[in-house]
Amino acid sequence: MSALSSPHLSSSVSIALPALLMLAFAGGLAFQAGLFRPATTDIPVPATIRIEPHSFTYRPAGEFYKNGFAVDAPKVEIKRTRTLDIMKYQVTTAEYDACVAEGACPAREQQTPSSLDLPATGISHDDATAYALWLSRRTNAVWTLPSDEDLAFAAGSKFPDDALGVDPDSKNPALRWLADYQREASRKASRDPTPQSLGRFGEGEYGLADFAGNVWEWTTTCNRKVTLAEGGVTASASESCGIYIASGKHRSPLSSFIRDPKSGGCSVGTPPDNVGFRLVRDNTWYSRLVFTFRHAAS
Structure with a gap:
């Protein structure tokens, strides 16, 4: 044969x-569709760090309730098996202004100088998403906002724990009121809320710089309201994707169009000093193909 x-x-x-x-x-x-066009070289590619796979404890973002009372989200153990490429620093004013100059991003609301050493603030979630789209097209890579869980994975011990620390089975509302009051009192605004130069707030154990300084960071995580049953099991959940989690010293849910969190908006509790962002790079083999088809008409 x-x-x-x-x-x-x-x-x-x-x-x-x-x-x-x-x-x-x-x-x-x-x-x-133009997917394989050569990358442009007239703008600097942001410095990234690679977070290697590891396990970490994470308290999911959102508003959690049990028996009609506000409770802490149950902690979960997460094992990440893939690396994460994330910007070491937050997007700077000069980097963002390059997008503005090309008409792809709205102007910043905060009048800080255009510099490669200052984080861009006065940026809404919509603005940050527009920048990610522009940068993806200009560098022939795929950039997106991180999720809240991504930031927890990358920030390590610098990531906040928003727990009230009240027994979830307690039916005494005064305990929760007091715990919430003490937590908000500890979240006083920074003595100097002016955005500082890159590196001012140091690095976490995995190399992520300036997280939990005086600039909070937009994420793709939508605000959720979750009702827990016995054993911490989710009984029901609703999600509001017009309101996104900004993470920093603490989490703050903000409407996607808010640029200045101190003006109020839909911020819950103590508002952030400033809000900016950093991006993650998607290195999966199919990411550019999906990106091109998704944004072919835009």
Whole structure:
């Protein structure tokens, strides 16, 4: 029997050929859509760090209730098995202003100088999303805002724990009121809320710089209201994706259009001093293809 008539070879060819054809088809579409255009070199690519896989304890963001009372979100143990590439520093005023100059981003609301050494603040969630889209197109990479969990993974011990520390089975509302009062009293505004130069607030154990300084950071995490049953199991949950979590010294849910959190808006509790952002880079092999198809018409 010839090698070409081998049943094993025929089976392999029948499996591999459709996959190769699909890959060629996807590559053709990507080429037509401009996916493989050479990256531009006239803007600096932001410095990133790679967070290696590790396990960490995380208290999910949101408003949690049990038996009609506000309670702390149950802590969960998370094991990340993939690396995360994230900007070492927050996006700077000069980097953001380059997007403004090209008409792809709205102007900043806070009048800090345009510099590669100052974090961009006075930025809404919508503004930050526009910048991520612009940077992705200008560098031929895929950049997105991180989730709250991404920041917890990267920030390590600098990530806040917003727990009230009240027994979830207690039915005494005064205990929760007192705990909430003490927590908010400890969240006093910084003595100097003016955005500081990069590196001013140091680095965490994984190399993430300036997290939990006086600039909070937008995330893709929507604010949630969760009702817990016995054992900390979720009985029901509702999500509001017009309000996103900004993470820093503490978490703050803010409307997507808010640029100055001190003006009020939908901030709950003590508002952030400032709000800015940093991005993560998606290095999965299919990320550019998905990005191009998703934004082909925009």
